Amino acid sequence: MYWYDHGMNGWGSALMGLNMLLFWGVLVAGGILLYRWLRRDEPSGESTPRLATFTARRLLAERYARGEIDDEEYQRRLSTLGRQS
Numbered sequence: 250m251y252w253y254d255h256g257m258n259g260w261g262s263a264l265m266g267l268n269m270l271l272f273w274g275v276l277v278a279g280g281i282l283l284y285r286w287l288r289r290d291e292p293s294g295e296s297t298p299r300l301a302t303f304t305a306r307r308l309l310a311e312r313y314a315r316g317e318i319d320d321e322e323y324q325r326r327l328s329t330l331g332r333q334s
Contacts, residue, residue, distance in 0.1 A: 305330055 309330070313323040 306327070309318075309323065309326055312318050318326070
């Protein structure tokens with residue numbers, strides 16, 4: 250009874266090593282994807298934002314906040330945008 254060998258052969262060891270690499274690869278890739286998903290709305294440092302995602306009013310408000318335009322120009326452009334909508 251139980252006289253045969255229960256040890257793994259070479260293929261069993263290779264598959265176990267491959268499964269371990271696959272497990273850690275999926276775990277690391279999932280962590281990276283989660284990190285990128287959580288940081289997708291944050292500005293990326295000094296890179297310029299894509300203007301296609303900004304609305305005209307948001308761009309105008311940002312220019313006003315940075316001091317690039319004064320109160321009169323802001324109100325004039327805002328009313329112009331209001332008439333076009």
